[in-house]
Amino acid sequence: MKLSNNNPVHRIYLLKEAGKRQCGGGHINKPQIAQSPLFLTPIEAIVQITIEGETVALKNGEILFLSTGATYQINAPLETVISVLAISYEVYGLSNSTEQELVYGLCREIFPVNGILPIRTTNKITRLFSELEDVAANNLEAQADRIQSLLYQLHQLVVEADAEADITDSSYFRMLSYIHQNFQREITREMMSRMMGFNPRYFSVWFASRRVGASPNM
Numbered sequence: 001m002k003l004s005n006n007n008p009v010h011r012i013y014l015l016k017e018a019g020k021r022q023c024g025g026g027h028i029n030k031p032q033i034a035q036s037p038l039f040l041t042p043i044e045a046i047v048q049i050t051i052e053g054e055t056v057a058l059k060n061g062e063i064l065f066l067s068t069g070a071t072y073q074i075n076a077p078l079e080t081v082i083s084v085l086a087i088s089y090e091v092y093g094l095s096n097s098t099e100q101e102l103v104y105g106l107c108r109e110i111f112p113v114n115g116i117l118p119i120r121t122t123n124k125i126t127r128l129f130s131e132l133e134d135v136a137a138n139n140l141e142a143q144a145d146r147i148q149s150l151l152y153q154l155h156q157l158v159v160e161a162d163a164e165a166d167i168t169d170s171s172y173f174r175m176l177s178y179i180h181q182n183f184q185r186e187i188t189r190e191m192m193s194r195m196m197g198f199n200p201r202y203f204s205v206w207f208a209s210r211r212v213g214a215s216p217n218m
Contacts, residue, residue: 013151018136024076
């Protein structure tokens with residue numbers, strides 16, 4: 001993505017989808033592939049979603065993240081209609097700049113791994129979902145600045161809002177205990193971050209910062 005701009009921005013957010021998906025109601029749901037980073041949250045009932053062959057129960061207030069390319073299927077009884085809110089967007093980061101142009105590249109590595117996020121919807125997150133759904137149903141070009149603001153706020157709250165704060169001290173020491181008990185095995189950053197449900201980069205930063213203040217007995 002190339003842009004001409006005298007005031008470069010660090011990131012550009014591109015909305016791909018914002019709206020409700022209805023499942024069931026006599027229709028058989030088929031497997032789908034996430035074309036862009038995708039967030040799903042049920043509007044009312046518990047929703048069964050199969051991700052890469054594994055089924056999870058997504059409850060009201062929970063947010064499920066699916067990375068690009070993930071295969072998933074929203075399961076619902078044929079006689080029941082279930083509504084799920086879907087938000088999908090891409091993030092482009094400034095990778096190069098000259099006097100003539102700015103070059104932006106996809107930043108998919110900043111998103112978490114597949115799974116239910118360690119946060120719950122709040123009034124603010126719900127409001128952002130609702131506003132994004134509203135602008136998606138209207139002229140996107142005329143509301144480009146508003147979309148940027150809404151997606152920036154949502155990304156900060158859902159993806160980058162001090163993810164390490166959701167890992168408690170007890171969780172930290174449980175991780176240390178696991179490492180001490182399994183030191184003879186191969187333990188990687190990716191494996192530990194998956195166990196905690198976080199992006200490896202964020203997990204590394206959090207783990208390093210917590211290690212400085214860890215108990216001297218550990």
